[in-house]
Amino acid sequence: xxxxASGGPGDGAAEVLDRPLPDGxxxxxxQIVSDGFGGLTVGELPAQLRQYARFAPNRRAxxxxxxMAAALETDPLFRQRIGEKFRETQPELSGALDSGSPPPAAxxxxxxxAAYVLRPTGWVKLVTAAGEEAQRADAERADEESxxxxxxxxxxxxxxxxxxxxETERLRVELESAKKEAESLHxxxxxxxxxxxxxxxxxxxxxxxxxxxRTEGQTQVSAAEVESxxxxxxxxxxxxxxxxxxxxxxxxxxxxxxxxxxxxxxxLDAAQGLRRELALPxxxxxxxxxxxxxxxxxxxxxxxxxxxxxxxxxAILDQLLALPQAHLVVDGYNVTKTGYPQMPLEKQRLRLLxxxxxxxxxxxxxxxxxxxxxELAAPVLLAPPRGVxxxxxKPGVTAxxxxxxxxxxxxxxxxxxxxxxxxxxxxxxxxxxxxxxxxAMLLKRLS
Numbered sequence: 103x104x105x106x107a108s109g110g111p112g113d114g115a116a117e118v119l120d121r122p123l124p125d126g127x128x129x130x131x132x133q134i135v136s137d138g139f140g141g142l143t144v145g146e147l148p149a150q151l152r153q154y155a156r157f158a159p160n161r162r163a164x165x166x167x168x169x170m171a172a173a174l175e176t177d178p179l180f181r182q183r184i185g186e187k188f189r190e191t192q193p194e195l196s197g198a199l200d201s202g203s204p205p206p207a208a209x210x211x212x213x214x215x216a217a218y219v220l221r222p223t224g225w226v227k228l229v230t231a232a233g234e235e236a237q238r239a240d241a242e243r244a245d246e247e248s249x250x251x252x253x254x255x256x257x258x259x260x261x262x263x264x265x266x267x268x269e270t271e272r273l274r275v276e277l278e279s280a281k282k283e284a285e286s287l288h289x290x291x292x293x294x295x296x297x298x299x300x301x302x303x304x305x306x307x308x309x310x311x312x313x314x315x316r317t318e319g320q321t322q323v324s325a326a327e328v329e330s331x332x333x334x335x336x337x338x339x340x341x342x343x344x345x346x347x348x349x350x351x352x353x354x355x356x357x358x359x360x361x362x363x364x365x366x367x368x369x370l371d372a373a374q375g376l377r378r379e380l381a382l383p384x385x386x387x388x389x390x391x392x393x394x395x396x397x398x399x400x401x402x403x404x405x406x407x408x409x410x411x412x413x414x415x416x417a418i419l420d421q422l423l424a425l426p427q428a429h430l431v432v433d434g435y436n437v438t439k440t441g442y443p444q445m446p447l448e449k450q451r452l453r454l455l456x457x458x459x460x461x462x463x464x465x466x467x468x469x470x471x472x473x474x475x476x477e478l479a480a481p482v483l484l485a486p487p488r489g490v491x492x493x494x495x496k497p498g499v500t501a502x503x504x505x506x507x508x509x510x511x512x513x514x515x516x517x518x519x520x521x522x523x524x525x526x527x528x529x530x531x532x533x534x535x536x537x538x539x540x541x542a543m544l545l546k547r548l549s
Contacts, residue, residue, distance in 0.1 A: 123218070127229055128171060130215030135170040136163040138187030148173045148180050174219070185220045196220060204228065338499060339507055346511070361513035364427060368516050371426025416547035419539055423465040425517040431508050431536070432458060432544065433501060433522035434473040440523055440541040455487050457548040462489030470508060474501035502527045509534045 123131070136159045139147075144155050151173055154166040162170075174181050189196040195204070195212070199222045204213045217225035423430060438450035445453070455471060462469040468491075475494040486492040495504045505520060509531045512518050518536040521544040522528060528538035 123171075123229070124211075124214070126211045127214045127218065130211050131174065131218050132163050132167045132170055134188055134215055134219055135174055135184050136160075136166075137191070138184045139170070141187045142183060146180075146183055148177050151180075181219065181221070188216065188219055192216065199225075199228075334498065335503055338496070338503075339510070342507060343511075365513040365515050368427040368513075375426055414540075414543060416543055419519070419543055419547045420465070422517065422519045422537060422539070423461075423467040428465070428467040428517045428519065429512060430458075430461075430467050430469045431505055431518065431520045431531075432469070432471045433505060433520070433524060433527060433541070434471045435501065436522045436524055436527075437541040437544060441545040451484070454548075455484075455490055455492065458490045459487035461548060472501050472504050472508070475499070502530075506530050506534065509536045512536075 139151070139154075139159070139162060144152050147155060150169055151166060154162050154169070157166065174184065195216050199213070199217055199220055204217075214229045217228040422428060432454070434451065434454060435447075438445075438447075438454050442450060442453065451473065458469050458471055461467075469489060470491040470493060472493050472495070475496060484492070493504060493508075495501045502524060505522070505527055509518055509520065512535075514535055518531075520527065520531040520536050520538050521541055522531075522538065523541040531538055
């Protein structure tokens with residue numbers, strides 16, 4: 103275990119430790135070096151330890167432990183200086199080691215660390231014995247700890263067994279209680295399911311009743327909406343009539359006077375036209391004129407039959423417009439979309455109004471052109487052409503309704519011609535006494 107160097111007997115410096123320094127001894131050695139470190143000057147310290155000169159002892163032992171242990175092993179002068187500082191602080195232990203009889207009551211680790219620093223004769227044996235003693239102490243301590251741990255584990259096992267028995271009994275009781283509670287819950291669940299089924303049946307019945315009520319309500323709402331629209335239309339007509347009455351009152355005559363005067367003018371013009379048509383002389387009838395004969399220039403029944411025209415002949419429209427006080431009402435977009443639907447609405451209106459202006463100038467008839475206001479994105483700015491009245495329907499009122507209002511505003515007996523292909527419009531104005539003509543016939547006449 104111990105190898106002798108060149109030194110003679112009694113020289114501890116010649117002894118060499120053949121095994122690593124035990125950890126406990128090493129820690130005590132580092133502490134001895136750290137304590138003696140502060141008593142040395144910087145010049146007395148090895149070069150590798152001078153950077154730790156200002157460190158506190160605890161911090162120095164923590165960060166410079168390996169460096170101090172290495173310097174103590176390799177630098178005899180440094181070891182000698184540390185030994186001198188140790189002798190000053192521990193003279194009794196140092197003297198006992200020098201005499202070869204360490205104190206029996208001293209800690210083996212302290213004795214081994216002091217011997218490692220001072221290097222008296224036999225220091226290797228002291229370090230080795232201290233290491234073995236530390237190992238035995240560690241083994242005894244580990245054995246004691248193992249026995250204590252075993253005893254603790256036995257107690258814990260017994261406690262766990264007892265706890266397990268108690269927990270098992272408690273769980274058995276809780277299981278019995280849970281089974282009883284589960285049976286009770288099953289009964290309640292079956293009763294609840296029965297209640298739910300009855301509730302669902304009642305809910306379905308209520309939903310069916312609600313659907314029936316909702317359907318009836320929707321029907322009533324639809325009927326109310328239809329009635330509301332009808333009343334609104336009647337209200338609009340009444341408002342229009344009221345406005346016409348007010349306008350006529352401002353002019354000093356009533357609407358009825360205006361209608362009667364217009365009808366009288368129509369009758370007079372018709373009588374004059376009939377007189378011209380029949381070529382009646384301005385004098386009273388002579389007896390000789392009652393004799394049936396054909397006079398020069400007069401038409402026979404055969405000639406009159408030859409004058410009949412096809413119902414699609416545009417000449418019929420000329421004949422209708424030639425009637426006294428004739429009024430032509432045109433369904434604007436119905437005509438333009440029949441004749442030239444590919445054009446923009448603005449160009450459709452301008453083209454139709456230009457042609458109607460020429461027609462009014464040719465026939466002398468009153469011409470009114472009606473457009474649907476719902477087709478417009480913004481108000482239309484245009485100057486109506488000469489002889490043509492241009493009207494747009496109000497919001498919520500269609501052009502068809504406005505045309506029927508115009509027809510109903512005319513007095514019975516005045517010739518009113520309505521140009522529209524819409525069958526509903528044609529049937530409605532025909533019932534009001536107006537003569538409907540197809541849009542295609544008007545387009546042929548205009549072209």
